[in-house]
Amino acid sequence: MQNFGDFLRKYSRIILLLILLGISFVLIYFNNNYQRVVLFGAANTVAGSVNEKITETEDYLHLREQNQLLAEENARLRARLLADQQKVFSGTRPAVDTIYKQTYSYIPGKVINNSVDKANNYITINIGTKHGVRKDMGIITPLGAVGVVKTVSENFAVCLSLLHRKMNLNARLKGKKEFGSLTWKSTRPDKLTLDFIPTYTEVKIGDTVETTSYSSIFPEGIPIGTVSGFKVDSDEGYLTLDIKPMQSLTTISYVYAVDYIPKKEQEALEAEARKGDVE
Amino acid sequence: MGSSVIKYAIWWIICLVVQLFFLNKLNIDYFINPQFYIFFLILLPVFTERHVILLLAFATGLAIDMFEASGGIHAAACVIATFFRGPILRAFAPREGYGKDDFLTIEKFGLGNFILYAGFFILIHHWALFFIEVFSFKNFFFTLLRTISSGFVTLLLITIAAMGFFAKSSGSK
Numbered sequence: 001m002q003n004f005g006d007f008l009r010k011y012s013r014i015i016l017l018l019i020l021l022g023i024s025f026v027l028i029y030f031n032n033n034y035q036r037v038v039l040f041g042a043a044n045t046v047a048g049s050v051n052e053k054i055t056e057t058e059d060y061l062h063l064r065e066q067n068q069l070l071a072e073e074n075a076r077l078r079a080r081l082l083a084d085q086q087k088v089f090s091g092t093r094p095a096v097d098t099i100y101k102q103t104y105s106y107i108p109g110k111v112i113n114n115s116v117d118k119a120n121n122y123i124t125i126n127i128g129t130k131h132g133v134r135k136d137m138g139i140i141t142p143l144g145a146v147g148v149v150k151t152v153s154e155n156f157a158v159c160l161s162l163l164h165r166k167m168n169l170n171a172r173l174k175g176k177k178e179f180g181s182l183t184w185k186s187t188r189p190d191k192l193t194l195d196f197i198p199t200y201t202e203v204k205i206g207d208t209v210e211t212t213s214y215s216s217i218f219p220e221g222i223p224i225g226t227v228s229g230f231k232v233d234s235d236e237g238y239l240t241l242d243i244k245p246m247q248s249l250t251t252i253s254y255v256y257a258v259d260y261i262p263k264k265e266q267e268a269l270e271a272e273a274r275k276g277d278v279e
Numbered sequence: 280m281g282s283s284v285i286k287y288a289i290w291w292i293i294c295l296v297v298q299l300f301f302l303n304k305l306n307i308d309y310f311i312n313p314q315f316y317i318f319f320l321i322l323l324p325v326f327t328e329r330h331v332i333l334l335l336a337f338a339t340g341l342a343i344d345m346f347e348a349s350g351g352i353h354a355a356a357c358v359i360a361t362f363f364r365g366p367i368l369r370a371f372a373p374r375e376g377y378g379k380d381d382f383l384t385i386e387k388f389g390l391g392n393f394i395l396y397a398g399f400f401i402l403i404h405h406w407a408l409f410f411i412e413v414f415s416f417k418n419f420f421f422t423l424l425r426t427i428s429s430g431f432v433t434l435l436l437i438t439i440a441a442m443g444f445f446a447k448s449s450g451s452k
Contacts, residue, residue, distance in 0.1 A: 013329055013362075020337045020358045024351030027341075028411070031350025051346065054300050115347075117306045119413045122348050158348050165413075187309035187421075250306060 048156040055112040066253055073142040104219045106256040107131050116189035116250050121161040123147050128155045138218040138258040144246030145224045170215055171224055174208040192243040199237055203230050209243050216260045294319040299346050312429040317404050318437045320361055321397050325377045336361035352411045360404035371396045385445040398434050405430040
């Protein structure tokens with residue numbers, strides 16, 4: 001017992017180091033496992049509201065360009081109003097409420113924290129469960145896709161930015177069917193990578209890359225970026241494209257969380273179809 | 280004693296505020312990621328109790344992690360760097376050694392020794408931080424370059440801040 005006491009005294013500093021490192025790594029582990037908000041809900045609310053105050057102040061500096069963007073978007077949406085369109089063929093007018101069903105709705109929010117210079121970047125937005133935000137919703141701006149919700153608390157949501165090593169989206173070239181996987185491998189915020197596009201696909205610099213209908217995160221056809229370069233991976237028979245994001249990730253301010261309304265139904269069905277795959 | 284605790288508490292807050300609401304908002308570059316907040320850990324008096332300083336390092340790192348949603352990477356990096364603070368301090372001690380209750384002052388320390396001490400501390404901290412952040416040795420030289428380039432900027436900022444801090448504290452004595 002005496003020896004044990006001596007041992008503790010002698011190595012107390014190393015023991016303390018190991019305990020503190022242990023706690024840190026547990027926190028890192030839980031952070032990667034989407035539990036952080038649950039563990040630190042309260043503390044995060046404090047951090048969140050301080051961040052929000054700071055961002056509110058910063059926002060005044062960008063009011064002009066944000067207004068411009070919103071006005072442009074309003075104009076685009078207005079152009080799509082049925083009343084503002086000329087009828088091209090005079091059949092019976094479709095009754096919108098019985099033929100169409102709304103599948104996506106959009107929750108407006110504001111970015112209160114964002115980084116682009118870390119190995120894994122996150123976007124914090126000021127909408128949460130209270131506003132209807134759930135995990136795995138897509139985040140878009142008027143210009144294009146920017147991220148996916150990772151964790152949600154009552155008033156805030158933390159999203160994986162496109163600039164996150166674990167981000168992996170299906171994307172395709174606009175007007176083409178071939179799709180590939182979009183990731184971030186570079187160290188620059190303006191260079192994403194689109195892999196696995198078959199070599200026979202015609203690609204030009206400046207082509208638009210958009211979301212596909214294969215996931216329930218984003219609606220089909222949301223722009224992501226433009227092609228800024230490509231090379232052929234001759235061993236694999238695939239093209240690797242460099243993509244410049246449509247919405248510069250360094251200047252995001254107002255965003256929408258995309259709610260895919262029949263998501264539960266689709267995912268339940270897919271899960272049922274996959275049942276038995278593991279065994 | 281009491282007044283110096285308040286002084287260090289104020290510096291703790293200043294360091295965190297500068298890091299969180301200024302440097303982290305700048306988003307300069309992937310390779311220039313200064314971590315100014317560890318100035319607080321560099322600044323602590325030489326004879327801070329060895330367990331207390333580890334706990335302070337942990338708390339400082341964790342505060343950054345809370346705001347950055349980064350789990351515990353800053354906490355881990357701070358604890359690792361602070362663990363080696365004692366040996367580094369001893370290695371660059373002034374010729375006559377540290378007196379009892381010594382505060383770190385550039386006058387006593389010499390600017391060269393201060394830069395060496397801070398430099399090694401920053402190097403260990405950044406090295407731990409960036410490797411834990413990417414959690415692999417896959418792009419080893421990439422991360423190493425990031426450690427060195429970011430560390431250099433941190434060292435520059437901290438040296439400037441230290442000159443200000445020490446100039447003021449020795450003047451008020």
